Amino acid sequence: MAEPIVGSQLGAVSPPESYFKKIRKICDKYNIVLIVDEVMTGFGRTGKDFGIEHFGITPDIMTFGKGVSAGYAPLAGMVVHDRIVDSLIQNGKGKFVHGSTYSGSPVSVAAGLSVLTIYERENIVAKVQVVGDYLKEQLLALKKRSPIIFDVRGEGLLLGIELAADGEKGTPIKSEIHASERINSIAMELGAVFYPGSGSINGCLGDHLLITPPLTVTTDEIDEMIRILENSLQIFIKELKEEKVYEGAK
Template identity: 35%
Template sequence: MQTIQGLKLMTMEDADQLNEKENLKLFKKHIGHNLGKMLSMLGFADVIPVRANGMYITLNDGREVLDMTGHVGVLVVGHNHPRIINARRKWAEREGLETWKFFPSPYQAALCHNLSLVFPEDLEVVFFCNSGAEANEGAMKLAEKYAGPGRELIVYTDISFHGKTHATLTVSGSEKHQNHHFNQLENCTMVKYGDINDLRRVIEENMNSKGATRVGTFIVEAIRTEGVVIPDKNYFKEVRELCDQYDIVLIFDEIYTGFGRTGKMFAFEHFEVSPDICSFSKAFGGGKATFAAFITKPWIFNKAYSKMNEATLHSTTYNGYGEEIVSAMETMHIINDENLVSNSEEMGEYLLKRLEEVKNEFPDIVEYVSGIGLLTCIKFKSKTKKMVKLFSNRGGETIDKFITGAIITLLFKKHNILTFTPPHDSSQLLITPSLIINKKQIDFFIESLKEVLSENLWKVGFDYIKKLTPL
């Protein structure tokens, strides 16, 4: 058996000494060749970030980059908020128990208490885990166990993303095009997002002779992150009524939208309804800890896991370690003390207004803009006849990717702004900055975007494609 002795293990200091080329080489070898290539094409592999504070990332070439991604929504309080660093430092210096597997943790208890205060009604029983997908897996298992035998059908929506584990992939409507690569969970049915009649149809088509429906669970995003799709005001009221009528467990996935992203603490508040289970992650760890959870009502949890031998029927090793708890605890306090939910609402309105301005100035390039709070997007029209003809062998989606890629690269290289495109629609930028953003930073982003859209994007996109595969 191999021992660790005598191996030339690298240290963090060794990692600090890697130059861009060595870094990319190791990344491609050990993490993913094509992922490395993709990051390299966007210009992100030409540099190494050395610091990150608030809205900015400092690169090893001295540039300060404005982060308009919020790192896929994780950073509500900005990079390295000093209060979180302090809290973590204080916690580490205590050399307290980190793992809390065999003792009831007062820190977990206090965080759960805080969560029960920000969630409505009797949402108060919490399960901690590590990723959004894991939170959704746990939520769906809980719902299935609550619903019981004969009520195993899980309903999800056609435009949705709930994660990339087997179960969460099955219920991610937007991942359908790649799901054929993987095994699917049985007993899952898709309905149209925002269409109450479609949900009613599935419930009624699955009635048994006793008047109960096989549908036990409905999992949905209150606001669909990608493309910022906001259902009709009444939709979720009717969803709630149907779920109550048929005793269906309603799960809201707030993994992207939770903790102020949409200008309210949770996106479901826009619709004046609440779920039976809510999953959340990303923002919860304050950008310093990989943390996730679901919260539910005691009568659901207690019915599902009613027996003594079911106490750990659903569990995970890393749940609620000290570092995670202290990060989440401080994050919630910062959101409260710095009024970040109202800043999200106010700055979101301003950002959307300015994006509308971009749309009006560039009607040939911009298809639509959408936003609520600091969840915003801009979608580009890139499938012009000319481009489709030019790249007919590569397909429209490829063209989208490269035009958006060109915009991302130009923003990064020429204007020191970090942006990204979501995985299911490469013709848009999803703009989800930290909730600490101010007007000046929004103005800088908008003016830079206008400059980029004034460039010959077709040419930049063309050069881009040539770089990937010579024509």
């Protein structure tokens, strides 16, 4: 079981291009079910209908949520390959017995159907490709201007920046500084919200910000978001210097 692109835990890290092809071969060889978690990456977030499409394989099961209803109602589900369904039919009563208290809510399903209709009508996935490329370009430009951005990564509008004491060397910021949380708190005061994360290097070290604006974001809104992010990074660096704990590039 895996995310196509690791979201909150690593800050939009994509695997090597051949990774999932090799995993698919291993699963086929040993008859292992391959489950792909599309809760964060599905329904256009990465510029594809589903994140796994970037890697050219078909999973056995996909789980999904979030984007399927655009957050207007709680809705999640899964897509199951025919070969698994056929097995249930051939080797049992053809039923997958499961359920939960609020499953099958007509309100949530109606919201999801409306959202998917709008995605198709407004060609949202294609628009995500365009604005996603623009956002990544602006983040890469910001990386050149900021001494504490080490990496920019991700696909579509699931992007992340890795923070470091020295953006050239990638030296991690001390964990007790709580860099990602502090930068996000500053940004919130200025009018933007990011998704802070830490511990991606060894469980303690490593800070990143996940940058995932709405799929309807405009280039003007992206410009404003980048402006706020850059100001937040500058304020953070100034605070560290005042605290005499800044050891990064000058």
